[in-house]
Amino acid sequence: MEAWHQPQGKVKPLHRRLETMSRWMAWVAGGALVLTACLVTGEVLLRKLFSISLNVATEYSAYVLGLCAAWGFAFALFANAHVRVDAAVQLLPRKLAAFADVAALLSLIAFAAMLSFYGFNTLSESWRMAARAPTPIGTPLWIPQGLWVLGLVFFLLCSAVLLLRAVRLLLQGRFEESRKLIGTGGVAEEGIAEVADILHAAKAPHP
Amino acid sequence: MTATAFALLAIFLAVGLPVAAVLAMLGVSLAHTFSGLPLWRAVGETSWRASTDTVIVCVPMFILMGEVLLRSGVAENLYTAMVRWLSWIPGGIMHANIGAATLFAATSGSSAATAATIGTVAVPQMRRYRYDPRLFLGSVAAGGTLGILIPPSINLVVYGVLTETSIPKLYLAGFFPGFLLAALFSLTILIACLVWPKLDGQRDRFHLGAALATVPFLLPPFGLFLVVVGSIYLGLATPTEAASLGVVASLLLAAWHRRLNLGMLRIAIEGTVRTTAMIMLIFVAAFFLNFVIASTGLTKTLNDFIVHLGWSPLETMCAVVVFYLVLGCFMETMAMMITTIPVIAPLVVSMGYDPVWFGIIVILLVEAAMITPPVGINLYIVHAVSGRGNLNEVIIGAAPFVIALVAMIALLIGFPNLALWLPKNFG
Numbered sequence: 001m002e003a004w005h006q007p008q009g010k011v012k013p014l015h016r017r018l019e020t021m022s023r024w025m026a027w028v029a030g031g032a033l034v035l036t037a038c039l040v041t042g043e044v045l046l047r048k049l050f051s052i053s054l055n056v057a058t059e060y061s062a063y064v065l066g067l068c069a070a071w072g073f074a075f076a077l078f079a080n081a082h083v084r085v086d087a088a089v090q091l092l093p094r095k096l097a098a099f100a101d102v103a104a105l106l107s108l109i110a111f112a113a114m115l116s117f118y119g120f121n122t123l124s125e126s127w128r129m130a131a132r133a134p135t136p137i138g139t140p141l142w143i144p145q146g147l148w149v150l151g152l153v154f155f156l157l158c159s160a161v162l163l164l165r166a167v168r169l170l171l172q173g174r175f176e177e178s179r180k181l182i183g184t185g186g187v188a189e190e191g192i193a194e195v196a197d198i199l200h201a202a203k204a205p206h207p
Numbered sequence: 208m209t210a211t212a213f214a215l216l217a218i219f220l221a222v223g224l225p226v227a228a229v230l231a232m233l234g235v236s237l238a239h240t241f242s243g244l245p246l247w248r249a250v251g252e253t254s255w256r257a258s259t260d261t262v263i264v265c266v267p268m269f270i271l272m273g274e275v276l277l278r279s280g281v282a283e284n285l286y287t288a289m290v291r292w293l294s295w296i297p298g299g300i301m302h303a304n305i306g307a308a309t310l311f312a313a314t315s316g317s318s319a320a321t322a323a324t325i326g327t328v329a330v331p332q333m334r335r336y337r338y339d340p341r342l343f344l345g346s347v348a349a350g351g352t353l354g355i356l357i358p359p360s361i362n363l364v365v366y367g368v369l370t371e372t373s374i375p376k377l378y379l380a381g382f383f384p385g386f387l388l389a390a391l392f393s394l395t396i397l398i399a400c401l402v403w404p405k406l407d408g409q410r411d412r413f414h415l416g417a418a419l420a421t422v423p424f425l426l427p428p429f430g431l432f433l434v435v436v437g438s439i440y441l442g443l444a445t446p447t448e449a450a451s452l453g454v455v456a457s458l459l460l461a462a463w464h465r466r467l468n469l470g471m472l473r474i475a476i477e478g479t480v481r482t483t484a485m486i487m488l489i490f491v492a493a494f495f496l497n498f499v500i501a502s503t504g505l506t507k508t509l510n511d512f513i514v515h516l517g518w519s520p521l522e523t524m525c526a527v528v529v530f531y532l533v534l535g536c537f538m539e540t541m542a543m544m545i546t547t548i549p550v551i552a553p554l555v556v557s558m559g560y561d562p563v564w565f566g567i568i569v570i571l572l573v574e575a576a577m578i579t580p581p582v583g584i585n586l587y588i589v590h591a592v593s594g595r596g597n598l599n600e601v602i603i604g605a606a607p608f609v610i611a612l613v614a615m616i617a618l619l620i621g622f623p624n625l626a627l628w629l630p631k632n633f634g
Contacts, residue, residue: 023477026476026477026480026481027473027476027477029480030271030476030477030479030480031476033267033268033271033476033479033480034271034454034458034472034476036451037268037271037450037451037454037455038451038455039451040447040448040451040452041448041451041452041454041455043448044444044448044451044452048443057451058261058445058447061261061264061447061451062259062260062261062264063259064264065258065259065260065263065264065266065267065483065487066255066258066259068267068479068480068483068484068487069258069483069484069487069488069491070258071480072480072481072483072484072487073484073487073488075477075480075481075484076480076481076484076485076488079481081481081482081484081485082225082226082227082485082488083225083226083227083485083489083539083541083542084223084224084225084226085220085221085223085226085537085538085539085542085582086223087537087581087582088221088222088223089222089223100222100223101223103222103223103224104223104224104225104228107219107224107225107228107229107232108225108227108228110228110231110232111225111227111228111231111232111492114231114235114247114250115250115251115254115491117251118247118248118249118250118251118252118254119250119251119254119255120251121248121251122251122252122254122255123251144259145255148255148258184223
């Protein structure tokens with residue numbers, strides 16, 4: 001990666017290690033999504049071809065949605081993909097813009113903390129009541145909710161670590177790096193990041 | 208007090224706080240002001256429900272399907288086919304841009320992806336046949352927006368969930384306006400090229416044999432459309448089931464074209480999770496905000512306010528259209544939809560408009576938002592694909608298509624049955 005993220009020695013800074021971890025979590029959640037798609041397809045085929053109704057995939061797919069969301073929050077955070085209306089921020093001088101980024105991250109932390117705290121309440125309530133899903137399988141709710149809360153807390157942790165890193169950069173007057181870390185490149189960069197590999201393929205010489 | 212809250216909302220958004228965080232803060236402050244109860248304690252429960260909504264599941268599924276399809280080699284073949292079929296018309300390959308985008312839209316749910324994919328294959332042709340880059344790039348940007356109107360559309364799913372409208376009905380309603388809009392885009396190109404022949408490039412003559420030879424290229428997307436949208440139309444599968452079938456089918460298609468490998472799957476998965484998380488964070492916050500708004504009776508306050516204005520339904524609709532056209536210039540489109548629809552759709556419906564019909568109007572407005580500066584995602588995508596210097600070229604080139612979109616909205620307001628005939632008779 002870029003040299004300045006690893007200024008001294010071989011030890012990766014904490015936020016880089018968390019980023020790698022968030023990528024792994026995204027793979028797990030996304031992999032689960034692919035498997036769920038296969039599971040649902042199998043169920044549909046069984047139902048249509050052999051009139052066998054299993055009706056388990058719908059419930060699992062709902063949990064996988066929660067997983068893709070909660071375990072993806074941190075991954076999207078590191079990609080600076082959480083939507084901000086940044087048309088005005090882009091016009092600010094870079095110092096001010098860097099401070100606006102910090103304010104944005106602070107508000108995100110507040111939301112993440114709120115989600116984690118009350119999400120955990122929901123989980124502990126389910127645990128205490130031994131709540132089960134109102135479905136044929138009757139999944140004990142603490143299992144999917146536990147995974148979900150894990151993602152929320154990880155999101156909170158990552159945003160807090162990013163904030164510390166950004167504040168340190170600001171104190172050292174490294175505004176540009178701070179912007180790179182937690183800022184948005186505007187709609188242009190975001191959209192392009194979304195389809196980066198396609199654009200990359202386009203730039204490659206045609207055979 | 209409500210006015211203060213909304214002024215704060217606007218200010219927080221304008222200084223670039225994340226949309227999700229702003230919605231959550233607004234929810235907490237509204238609960239604090241208007242209700243004696245600590246409603247924010249419910250955020251755990253509302254978020255869990257929003258995160259496990261069995262209809263929303265088809266959003267990541269459709270995103271994944273699009274991400275896989277994008278890299279499956281289908282688009283290149285489609286484009287070749289469209290060039291052979293359409294490029295004899297004045298405006299030439301630009302009609303192929305629209306045609307390929309239309310067909311690709313019928314299988315993919317995303318606009319930025321459609322614009323990137325079509326743009327990638329189209330731009331070398333633009334250079335080769337010396338088209339005027341402005342209208343050409345504009346046609347790619349505009350064609351890309353068809354992705355969210357022609358089913359399967361991710362945005363229509365989100366609208367359906369936010370307004371509790373039937374997604375099969377919305378998909379039926381989007382079908383005809385989608386193709387009509389594609390025709391309008393083509394008409395725009397035709398007129399522009401007849402008036403200013405300089406915009407056009409060199410054209411090939413039509414060869415029936417060459418055109419027919421591309422029919423096999425059209426079969427995979429057609430089959431996919433049949434599997435995904437057909438199964439929803441016929442009531443054989445729920446949207447989530449159809450989306451799952453679509454994921455599996457697009458994986459098979461990619462494998463057939465020898466494009467399926469771990470690296471490609473990894474990129475597709477990362478893109479899917481990133482976009483899903485981005486949408487879901489806003490959705491979770493909006494779900495909480497709506498819970499607060501409903502619990503405090505603010506919906507009625509807002510409704511009374513609008514009724515108090517004494518506007519006719521048509522005047523209100525025009526105000527809504529202008530509101531979205533302006534907001535769409537500044538806001539990411541999915542965020543715009545999730546933020547505004549829960550408040551605006553009930554108002555519009557209370558004036559006697561059909562929620563299915565309004566869904567299509569909203570999508571058309573979102574399409575306009577995608578090609579209007581300064582925040583029009585497709586403009587930037589196409590600009591990046593073109594590898595040329597000036598963004599203004601794309602902005603100017605997309606302008607005629609914005610006019611076509613507004614014309615389409617006017618048509619739909621004048622003739623609601625353009626959207627509603629199918630869902631009324633087959634829904």
